[in-house]
Amino acid sequence: MIPKPAVERLCRVYHVLTKLLEEEAVEISSAEIGKRMGIKPHTVRKDISYLDGETGSPGGYDVKALSGRIRDVLGFDERTRGCIVGLGRLGSALLAYMEEKHEGFEIAAGFDSSVNRLELLKTRVPLYPAHEISERVRKKKIRVAVLTVPADAAQLTAERLTEGGVRGIINFAPVGLHGLEGVVVRNVYLLDEIRIVSALIQSAEYFNKEIKYGTSI
Amino acid sequence: MIPKPAVERLCRVYHVLTKLLEEEAVEISSAEIGKRMGIKPHTVRKDISYLDGETGSPGGYDVKALSGRIRDVLGFDERTRGCIVGLGRLGSALLAYMEEKHEGFEIAAGFDSSVNRLELLKTRVPLYPAHEISERVRKKKIRVAVLTVPADAAQLTAERLTEGGVRGIINFAPVGLHGLEGVVVRNVYLLDEIRIVSALIQSAEYFNKEIKYGTSI
DNA sequence: CGATGTGAAAGGTTTCACAGCT
C-alpha cells in the first residue's frame, strides 16, 4: 500500500510531468522534479519506487514513461467524473476554475438547492437542483464530489451523494462528516488555514526554533 | 514542540469551542469534540495534553477555559492580520468569504496587479495595486498572505510579501515556492484535490483493502 | 464511577547511505 502522503505527492509529480510534456522535455532528474515541487530528491525517488516500475536510468526519468506509470497505478487512465455541490460564491468560483479541461478528471455536473441561482449561472457544465443529486450522480457515474454547501447542509448532502455512489468527497464545509462507509473524505477548511499558519508561526517562535514546518498540502 | 498535525487539529478544536460558546455550553467531553470533528477521543485528549494545561475534569473540559488556553498557546490572542493577493475569480471569492468577521484573524487588505479590477470590485477591505505589496504589508503589519495569483507570478509575489515581513503564506498557485527563509508555507492545490481523492480510492481498491484514508486536512 | 492525562508500544513516514546500473 502506497503511503497516503506519497500518493498526494505523486499526484503533484504527475502535474509537473504533464507540464514537462507540454514543454516537450524528454528526461528529468529527481533533483529537478524536487526543485519544482519544493521537496527533496530522495523523497521523489522513494515515492516513485512505490510504483514498482523500472522507469529511471542514469540520465534521469523518461518523462512519458513515468507519467504513464503514475497514470496507470493511480488510476488516471479513465476520466474521473466529478461534480460540485453548492454553487454559492465559493462553489461557483471553484466550478469556473475546474470546469476547464484538466488532465485526469472532468467536472460533469453542478448542483444547488436554489433554482433561481441555477438559472442565473452561466456554465459549460449542466446544473441540476439538489433534490436530483443521487439520481443524477448515479446516472452520470460521478465518482468524486466537491462539497461547498453551508455547514448545516453538509452531512445530509454527503449522505445523498453517497447514496448515488460517490466514492470520494472534498469537503469545504467547516464540519466533520461522519458515518460515510467506503468513502474517501478530504477536508479543506479554508477559514482554519489562516489560523493554522498563524499557529504554526507562533508555535515555532514559542519553542525558539527556526521554522521547520515546511511545505505541505 | 507540538506536532504539526496536532496544531492543525487544535485549530479545529478551537473552532468547535467557539461554536459551543455561542450555544452557551459550559462543559464538553473529548468524546463529543471528537464526534463533531470526526476523530477519536484519545486523539483529542492527546492534542490537548500538548498544551501543558490543567483544563479537564471528570465532567469534561470547561469550554471557556480550554478555548482560552488554546488561544494563548496558539497565539490567537492578538488579532492576526492577513491579506489576499490576486483577486481573480478564486481570490475574490475567498476575499468575500474571509472578510466577514472571524475569531482569531482579520483580513486587512487585498492586492491585484490590474487597476481595472481593483476599481470594479466592491469590498469592505481596502484594495491596493500589486506594486505596493511590500510597503503596505509592512505598514499594516500583515503576518499572513493568501496567494491566489497565476502560477507564473507566484514566486515573485511571494518574495515581495516576504520582503514586507509576512511570516506565513497560504499558496493556492499550483507551483512550489522556494527559498523563502523563515516563512511557513501551506500549499492548497485545489486542482490536485480531485486527482488525489481519485488516486486514494483507486489505491485502496488496488490493494483490496477497505478504505482507510480517513478524514484529514 | 466516569471522565481526563500520559508513558509506553505500535505504526507509519522520512531520511540516509550506498549498491547497482548505464
Place this chain on the structure above:
DNA sequence: AGCTGTGAAACCTTTCACATCG
C-alpha cells in the same frame, strides 16, 4: 561519473491501556 533504487535507521505520530482524580 552520475543518477536511480532501496533496505535499514531515524524520526515522528497515533493508539493504547491504565493510573489518577474529583
